[in-house]
Amino acid sequence: MKPYRCIITITTRGTGTDVVDASRRQGATGGTILSGRGTGSTETRKFLSRFIEPEKEIVITLVEQDKAEAVMVGIQEALHLEEPGKGLVFSLPVEEVLGLTKINPTKEKD
Numbered sequence: 001m002k003p004y005r006c007i008i009t010i011t012t013r014g015t016g017t018d019v020v021d022a023s024r025r026q027g028a029t030g031g032t033i034l035s036g037r038g039t040g041s042t043e044t045r046k047f048l049s050r051f052i053e054p055e056k057e058i059v060i061t062l063v064e065q066d067k068a069e070a071v072m073v074g075i076q077e078a079l080h081l082e083e084p085g086k087g088l089v090f091s092l093p094v095e096e097v098l099g100l101t102k103i104n105p106t107k108e109k110d
Contacts (some may be wrong), residue, residue: 004094005068007061009075010036011087016057021060022078026071031061056087062094 008030009019016033023031027063062069067089075089076082 003065004062004097005062005065006078006094007059007068007075007091009059009061009073009079009087009089011057011081012058012085013055013057013080014078015087016059019057019059020061020073022074023059023063023071026074027067028063028071031059034058045058045093056104062097062100085103 001035007023011019013035018032018109020028020031020033034057036052036058072089072091080086081089
């Protein structure tokens with residue numbers, strides 16, 4: 001079994017598909033976009049006496065270990081993560097994977 005990495009990207013609402021697109025350009029087959037909200041002290045704003053926590057998108061991408069660095073750099077460049085408040089991307093090792101199927105978008109169905 002190939003070694004895999006789980007790449008997690010936390011970014012502003014509405015940019016999850018940009019993360020998936022950037023990942024695909026670097027060889028990933030897709031990703032899962034989840035909704036969340038930020039709780040960092042610098043992110044919470046007060047409006048009309050109510051605290052508002054900004055909405056986030058969390059993208060989970062599973063890639064072969066040898067593609068992980070390129071995918072992460074691609075995400076960073078596409079979303080300008082070097083700028084404050086744009087988000088972050090990190091990866092974790094994956095020890096086991098079950099149910100993973102390879103999708104070949106260029107292969108025609110019979």
